[in-house]
Amino acid sequence: MWSETEVARRLGVQYPIIQAGMAGGPASPELAAAVSEAGGLGTLGGGYWTGEQLRDAVRTVRRLTDRPFAVNLFAPEPYEVSAEKISRVQERMRPYQYELGLSEPPFPKQFAPSFEEQMEVVLEERVPVFSFTFGMLEAEWMQALKERDIVVIGTATTVREAVALEQSGVDMVVAQAFEAGGHRGTFLSRFEEALIGGMALIPAMVDAVRIPVIAAGGIMDGRGIAAAFMLGAQGVQLGTAFLTCRESGAHTLHQQAVLSATEESTTLTRAFSGKPARGIRNRFIEEMADVEVPDYPVQNALTREIRQVAGKAGRSEFLSMWAGQGTRLSREMTAEALLEALVRETEEAVGRLAQGVR
Template sequence: MIETVLTRLLTIDAPIVQAPMAGGPTTPELIAAVSNAGGLGSLGAGYLSPEQIRSAIRHIRTLTDRPFGVNLFVPGPGQAEEPEEAVLTDMAACLDVYRRELGIPERPSLHLDFPSFEEQIDVVLEERVPVFSFTFGIPSPEVMERLSQHGTFVIGTATTVDEAIRLERAGAHAVVAQGSEAGGHRGTFLKEASESLIGLMALVPQIADHVAVPVIASGGIMDGRGLAASLTLGASAVQMGTAFLTCTESGAHPTHKQKILAASEDATEVTNAYSGKAARGIQTTFMRSMPAGRIPAYPIQHAMTTDIRQASARANNPEYMSLWAGQGLRLANAQSAAVLIEKTIAQAQKRIAW
């Protein structure tokens, strides 16, 4: 295996973090398989209730005794505020076009009962999860202090150098440098996402030069070449998402997996159409046809499109699903998580003197 400052801190064998993809892909089986293979498995728990998080953590512990992490979304300023009624009305009418196409009821009730971040954190602390990661911002000083008191290793997400500096000052023990190539939601919290699309090769060394904590490179990394390059640039590990989405243990929808395996590097784009927050995914009819205009911010838009995404998944119709993926799609393979990690490490070792 490859030893770095981060592998020593986390007591793992491989400098590979499985991205904490919320919404179903990060099953206990995937997380345990990654951790058992020497990496760090991560539960994407942003959408889960406290009870679901506790159940998942306990399930993971029946499958592995190795370190793993739990990831949550930090509520942004004004997240609880509802947009103007006119914006909601316009978006509801727009979405009804897709509902008619899918044959589902129009104008469903809008459910905004999102999990409480404070209650989610309580479970993470009560269950003494060894690693906690977060995105979309920085938890309050009180939360960071509680995590510190419990001895939890804390990882934050940055898309710029300034964000990384803020995370280190807030007490993060490591920083994920999320390049513009990365799939899924952008972790930007200081500027607009469109102003923070920095490529990974440029981002990693600049962050590494400005923070003392370990840096985890994320974005378009699919194999050992990406790992070797990231370590050379100053990272202590990589975070891989799309590569794990197509693994056998992944809970990603079969149609999502098929689209990744068939897509090319130019098939993705960044959109806020599905959730109201910028995210990179494979282009779909929904993304291309959504009219430009005022899209409600996250999590309102996420709630408003839930029935459409779920109906599309039930029908195995990828054109209205959120097919999150990074730009390294051509390198994806259908394989087990253990095989992916083994191949990645072996390939990296051939390219660097370790």
């Protein structure tokens, strides 16, 4: 029943179940390959990688699997570099640097890797699927992707964003609901106005566009997948559910935090990167809550060393532990076992209801 779905057909996968492109480690080549091998669509979270790192990751995936996979990147957006905000936030983070034994960090040479270099790799390597978030793609990139038959997936947090993405030529759109972990993809509204729960967002988006909608946010098991399909989605994207898989590149402390979190554990924060994102509440988020941090990706660059050193030192209070609201349902298994469970549970949920609404 799965392979008939339009999303599965277009992506060339068995199940329209996409592993989200959790940048910064979790969405590693090993995880992406394992998900694709198991019949879903694995994704490389390439947002923070240089072109060279991305090329290595793409080639690693290809050594591990012949199946389709995706690369996910961050669409560039304008940002302000305010010396005043930077010095104020540096001041506030000094005690943490001291606590972690860091010397005063050098001012970052570059805030984010070159999107042009990343895109050249995507095009040269002819990756099967390209997904992106944080905005729209310039027309030249879209055309170059289409010429290479690369399936293009955008990310929308509102109906208006989905319509704009459809007009720009994407093949499918991810409906990123309020429940979702990680960075908000909002690009046409103030982020506070684009926090829409999946039960409301998915059917409204399905009604407004002709391209397939992929539901994302809080989906952790087959019940969630079946619900997303009922709402009209034709595919699902799961991040947090795959983050605790054996093959995930997420830090062990991050995985443990997700496994023990409740639905009340996460919050939206700008503290780590300058862009609102959902993660597990910790000391850094709480203590930085009153600071007006610089825009993304400036703040992201400024906190990078703290996060890296904290990771090595096993200090989870300084890690950005992105997670969605579905953490109570997280489980520790291989990607293959998780995908098998998701498929079985979805079929069970649908079968149960088809016999009569309980």
